[in-house]
Amino acid sequence: MPFKRFVEIGRVALVNYGKNYGRLVVIVDVVDQNRxxxxxxxxxxxxxxFKRLSLTDIKIDIKRVPKKKTLVAAMxxxxxxxxxxxxxxxxxxxxxxxxxxxxxxxxxxxxLAKIKRAGLIRKELSKLKKEVAS
Amino acid sequence: MKSYRxxxxxxxxxxxxxxxxxxxxxxxxxxxxxNPELIRGVGKYSRSQMYHRRGLWAIKAKNGGVLxxxxxxxxxxxxxEKPPKYYPADDIKxxxxxxxxxxxxxxxxxxxxxxxxxxxxxxxxxxxxVFLKQLPSGLLLITGPFKIxxxxxxxxxxxxxxxxxxKVDISGVNVEKFDDKxxxxxxxxxxxxxxxxxxxxxxxxxxxxxxxxxxxxxxVDGVLLKSIASVPDLKTYLGARFSLKAGMKPHELVF
Numbered sequence: 001m002p003f004k005r006f007v008e009i010g011r012v013a014l015v016n017y018g019k020n021y022g023r024l025v026v027i028v029d030v031v032d033q034n035r036x037x038x039x040x041x042x043x044x045x046x047x048x049x050f051k052r053l054s055l056t057d058i059k060i061d062i063k064r065v066p067k068k069k070t071l072v073a074a075m076x077x078x079x080x081x082x083x084x085x086x087x088x089x090x091x092x093x094x095x096x097x098x099x100x101x102x103x104x105x106x107x108x109x110x111x112l113a114k115i116k117r118a119g120l121i122r123k124e125l126s127k128l129k130k131e132v133a134s
Numbered sequence: 135m136k137s138y139r140x141x142x143x144x145x146x147x148x149x150x151x152x153x154x155x156x157x158x159x160x161x162x163x164x165x166x167x168x169n170p171e172l173i174r175g176v177g178k179y180s181r182s183q184m185y186h187r188r189g190l191w192a193i194k195a196k197n198g199g200v201l202x203x204x205x206x207x208x209x210x211x212x213x214x215e216k217p218p219k220y221y222p223a224d225d226i227k228x229x230x231x232x233x234x235x236x237x238x239x240x241x242x243x244x245x246x247x248x249x250x251x252x253x254x255x256x257x258x259x260x261x262x263x264v265f266l267k268q269l270p271s272g273l274l275l276i277t278g279p280f281k282i283x284x285x286x287x288x289x290x291x292x293x294x295x296x297x298x299x300x301k302v303d304i305s306g307v308n309v310e311k312f313d314d315k316x317x318x319x320x321x322x323x324x325x326x327x328x329x330x331x332x333x334x335x336x337x338x339x340x341x342x343x344x345x346x347x348x349x350x351x352x353x354v355d356g357v358l359l360k361s362i363a364s365v366p367d368l369k370t371y372l373g374a375r376f377s378l379k380a381g382m383k384p385h386e387l388v389f
């Protein structure tokens with residue numbers, strides 16, 4: 001019930017609206033009640049409304065408004081990208097992207113694979129059912 | 135390093151003129167102007183400077199103070215023009231001249247020889263088919279291959295096709311001989327027949343597909359089938375029809 005993810009300097013967030021949709025950014029300063037200054041390695045430091053950000057579990061150790069170099073170094077040290085890709089949220093997004101980029105041929109191969117898998121499962125299930133019945 | 139001045143004052147003589155320089159200065163027709171352009175419409179040198187640069191003073195000096203005059207060549211005698219027999223009552227407007235030449239439709243960048251296409255309309259709608267080449271009329275030449283999905287060598291319009299990003303290796307196939315005339319309808323000679331014979335004979339002629347076309351199909355497909363067999367699942371893919379299922383949004387699909 002208590003809040004676990006707080007808006008603080010160093011909190012990593014995901015942009016959920018706008019031109020930079022889907023990018024990971026770090027909150028570098030708080031402008032006022034509604035806005036934060038955010039930054040990321042290949043990003044121009046800008047202000048963003050909190051409504052455009054989804055907070056993540058990841059937090060890095062930086063001082064208020066660090067220089068770009070320090071920010072990049074801190075992100076590397078904390079391995080933000082790695083942690084994100086291992087987290088279940090990050091993995092889900094990667095899978096979504098992969099599914100969206102599937103070719104027509106890829107979708108066909110996927111369908112064949114699903115049918116094959118379902119066939120194997122059903123075979124095993126029928127075996128188990130026979131055992132239970134006997 | 136070539137500077138702005140160098141490039142403009144000493145323009146490189148086009149290569150197809152370099153050969154003429156050795157033939158003699160009279161023979162060389164200079165096409166590059168001696169007056170470099172500063173801005174469009176403004177040359178670097180004035181009229182008097184250009185007079186000097188072109189050497190008109192030297193040409194005049196050679197010719198005794200005046201520019202050489204060449205008498206006009208004798209023209210061949212033209213026959214006397216007769217006054218026309220008929221003058222139209224009103225002036226008719228002449229249509230504007232149109233120099234456009236017919237050319238095949240611009241091919242989408244995603245369609246290259248060997249691309250797998252999805253046909254969207256007609257008898258073979260939904261079939262996945264291999265693209266061979268664009269014909270001079272603009273239509274696309276495709277083949278099933280026939281053994282895989284029953285689509286023969288056929289023409290299809292670019293607009294009725296989705297291009298997928300799957301490519302088949304088409305290097306061994308020779309499609310030189312196919313053009314629009316190959317696909318033209320056979321013109322039958324009209325013969326007078328009695329009513330009874332009329333219908334029977336017509337049916338016979340329509341059913342026969344010339345052996346030549348069957349041979350062509352086999353030769354093209356023979357090579358294709360080998361390159362298709364080298365990719366796993368490609369044969370079943372080409373044999374299956376495409377259809378939209380629940381949840382598929384065409385504008386979001388990557389083909």
